Amino acid sequence: MSSFASEVRAIAARYPDSQSAVLPALHLAQEQYGWLPPEAFAEVADALELSPAYCRSVASFYDMYHLRPVGRHLVEVCTNICCGLVGAQGVLSAFESELGVRAGETTPDGEVTLRAAECLGGCGWPTIVAVDHRYRQSVRAEDVEAIVAELRGG
Amino acid sequence: MAELLQLVLAGADERDLTKLASYREVGGYVQLARARGLTAQAILDELNASNLRGRGGAFFATGRKAGFIPKDSPQPVYLAVNADESEPGTFKDREIMARVPHRLIEGCLILAHAISSKSVFIYIRGEYLVEFEILRAALDEAREADLLEGVTIVLHRGAGAYICGEETALLESLEGKRGMPRSKPPFPAISGLYAAPTLINNVETIATVPPILELGGAEFARIGTPDSTGTRVFCLSGNVVRGGNYELPMGITIRELIDLGGGVADGRELKAVIPGGSSFPILTADQIDTPLSHDALAEVGTFLGSGVVIAIDDRCCMVQLALRVAQFYMHESCGKCTPCREGTRWMVQILEAVEAGRASQGELDLLLSVCDRILGKCLCPLGDAAAMPVASYVDKFRDEFQAHVDQGGCPLAGESSLEDLFAPVDQHSHDPVARVPA
Numbered sequence: 001m002s003s004f005a006s007e008v009r010a011i012a013a014r015y016p017d018s019q020s021a022v023l024p025a026l027h028l029a030q031e032q033y034g035w036l037p038p039e040a041f042a043e044v045a046d047a048l049e050l051s052p053a054y055c056r057s058v059a060s061f062y063d064m065y066h067l068r069p070v071g072r073h074l075v076e077v078c079t080n081i082c083c084g085l086v087g088a089q090g091v092l093s094a095f096e097s098e099l100g101v102r103a104g105e106t107t108p109d110g111e112v113t114l115r116a117a118e119c120l121g122g123c124g125w126p127t128i129v130a131v132d133h134r135y136r137q138s139v140r141a142e143d144v145e146a147i148v149a150e151l152r153g154g
Numbered sequence: 155m156a157e158l159l160q161l162v163l164a165g166a167d168e169r170d171l172t173k174l175a176s177y178r179e180v181g182g183y184v185q186l187a188r189a190r191g192l193t194a195q196a197i198l199d200e201l202n203a204s205n206l207r208g209r210g211g212a213f214f215a216t217g218r219k220a221g222f223i224p225k226d227s228p229q230p231v232y233l234a235v236n237a238d239e240s241e242p243g244t245f246k247d248r249e250i251m252a253r254v255p256h257r258l259i260e261g262c263l264i265l266a267h268a269i270s271s272k273s274v275f276i277y278i279r280g281e282y283l284v285e286f287e288i289l290r291a292a293l294d295e296a297r298e299a300d301l302l303e304g305v306t307i308v309l310h311r312g313a314g315a316y317i318c319g320e321e322t323a324l325l326e327s328l329e330g331k332r333g334m335p336r337s338k339p340p341f342p343a344i345s346g347l348y349a350a351p352t353l354i355n356n357v358e359t360i361a362t363v364p365p366i367l368e369l370g371g372a373e374f375a376r377i378g379t380p381d382s383t384g385t386r387v388f389c390l391s392g393n394v395v396r397g398g399n400y401e402l403p404m405g406i407t408i409r410e411l412i413d414l415g416g417g418v419a420d421g422r423e424l425k426a427v428i429p430g431g432s433s434f435p436i437l438t439a440d441q442i443d444t445p446l447s448h449d450a451l452a453e454v455g456t457f458l459g460s461g462v463v464i465a466i467d468d469r470c471c472m473v474q475l476a477l478r479v480a481q482f483y484m485h486e487s488c489g490k491c492t493p494c495r496e497g498t499r500w501m502v503q504i505l506e507a508v509e510a511g512r513a514s515q516g517e518l519d520l521l522l523s524v525c526d527r528i529l530g531k532c533l534c535p536l537g538d539a540a541a542m543p544v545a546s547y548v549d550k551f552r553d554e555f556q557a558h559v560d561q562g563g564c565p566l567a568g569e570s571s572l573e574d575l576f577a578p579v580d581q582h583s584h585d586p587v588a589r590v591p592a
């Protein structure tokens with residue numbers, strides 16, 4: 001058994017029904033591939049005795065699974081109302097001009113994917129920007145240059 | 155000025171309560187030990203005496219709901235913890251998990267004892283990676299200290315879908331499916347996770363259980379108002395000086411909460427307040443002396459929801475607000491029920507036309523008619539959560555909507571605080587075809 005399959009089965013053993021391990025298995029596969037290519041669905045399906053089509057149908061329901069390749073870094077800017085009331089638009093457009101891509105796109109060198117996101121749950125400290133899923137709080141447009149430099153450097 | 159009263163977040167300002175040792179120093183896990191010496195019924199009695207009501211949004215009596223779990227179920231009984239927090243304006247559960255993870259775990263173990271469950275699942279929002287790590291470390295410590303006593307607690311990460319906060323969608327997702335709500339009845343207490351009896355509670359609700367046992371239910375019930383007992387971790391955001399979480403007795407007024415947050419920012423004037431979260435009807439600035447309690451808010455036609463107050467100043471265009479709120483629900487509609495799936499899309503299209511000045515008079519009425527055709531007509535209230543607030547904006551700010559139609563455009567002419575706010579509707583869609591790589 002591949003190490004991926006054994007890891008997935010260990011996760012599945014925590015649940016009364018192994019199908020519950022689909023989401024964790026997809027998270028794990030995405031960590032390995034960076035996104036969810038067809039091979040990932042095949043591997044998850046194999047480990048859990050489900051069909052790849054089923055696994056894909058589940059993945060396509062959720063925002064966090066990437067059905068297309070994404071950059072090495074993921075920058076998500078909250079553009080729901082609480083952040084919007086205090087300037088999330090300016091933060092998003094600062095990222096767009098600093099990175100030279102529109103929201104939803106990846107830089108040509110494959111380094112950074114920029115996304116707008118629905119409420120990230122940090123409304124008291126707008127604007128919330130999640131960089132590789134770690135939140136930066138109270139981000140202003142003028143902070144964006146430094147964040148991008150950090151990503152480019154690291 | 156109103157004063158903080160910390161029960162759920164107690165001690166977290168003074169020390170790092172993420173560590174078991176420091177949580178024990180403030181009396182941590184003492185109530186668990188006590189509870190394990192009590193009968194299940196004795197714990198339910200305390201919860202009933204406290205009049206604790208759910209902090210997830212529906213405000214259902216916690217003791218009563220736990221009491222619905224069958225006493226001698228031949229099947230296993232599950233406790234599912236709703237840590238999916240995604241209601242716009244809500245960020246309290248994140249702080250609770252990050253700062254007092256052991257209080258949540260202690261509450262889980264007490265509730266598990268009260269319903270004779272050996273199996274707890276914490277469904278945590280996928281984006282909350284840091285909180286997941288903190289909770290996992292706390293859980294490891296609790297396990298190593300033999301606090302679990304045969305109960306298993308599984309941390310389960312979601313993957314980005316607001317609907318999974320709805321309790322039956324959460325169960326579907328936990329079973330490894332697309333997160334689409336189930337029809338009720340049967341209610342989860344009878345047939346929930348894997349068709350077995352399941353109690354589902356919000357993070358804050360559960361983290362309130364240890365302080366209730368410590369104070370005693372009756373004493374807890376003296377805090378707050380008779381209908382809304384205890385404290386709430388209120389989430390203050392929007393155009394205020396200091397947004398953030400403020401734990402206070404229920405029944406303080408919206409004005410007091412805003413004042414605690416330093417008042418309206420930038421010397422602007424308050425225009426409106428969204429209580430509860432983006433799913434709930436709006437209030438105008440002259441209604442902010444309303445107490446933050448269930449009954450007082452019901453009297454003015456709105457809800458306490460997940461304990462939210464979003465302050466909105468005079469720069470905001472209410473049509474743009476309605477549009478952005480409708481876009482969120484359109485994006486998050488799971489697509490199972492036609493009124494919600496199609497209705498939220500219609501709402502967005504009409505609101506786009508109103509904002510652009512393309513809408514006719516009849517379309518304002520059509521918007522309200524669409525809202526009416528969603529309300530109460532779906533399996534879950536997600537569609538209502540779009541229809542109710544938008545209808546309230548039209549109702550309370552009718553002149554502003556009308557001005558868009560009459561003037562053929564936005565009266566704020568590009569100066570609105572929400573101008574050009576981008577909604578991520580096209581990047582993620584529940585339509586798999588749009589996401590299949592070319």
Ligand SMILES: Cc1cc2nc3c(=O)[nH]c(=O)nc-3n(C[C@H](O)[C@H](O)[C@H](O)COP(=O)(O)O)c2cc1C
Nearest residue numbers: 208209210212236238239240319320321355356359
């Ligand atoms: C669309 C929708 C989203 C919801 N999101 C959440 C959520 O993120 N967290 C939560 O605790 N409850 C949420 N709820 C409420 C749950 O369905 C349920 O009432 C709650 O988890 C019960 O816990 P409580 O009684 O402790 O409040 C949501 C409900 C709906 C209809």
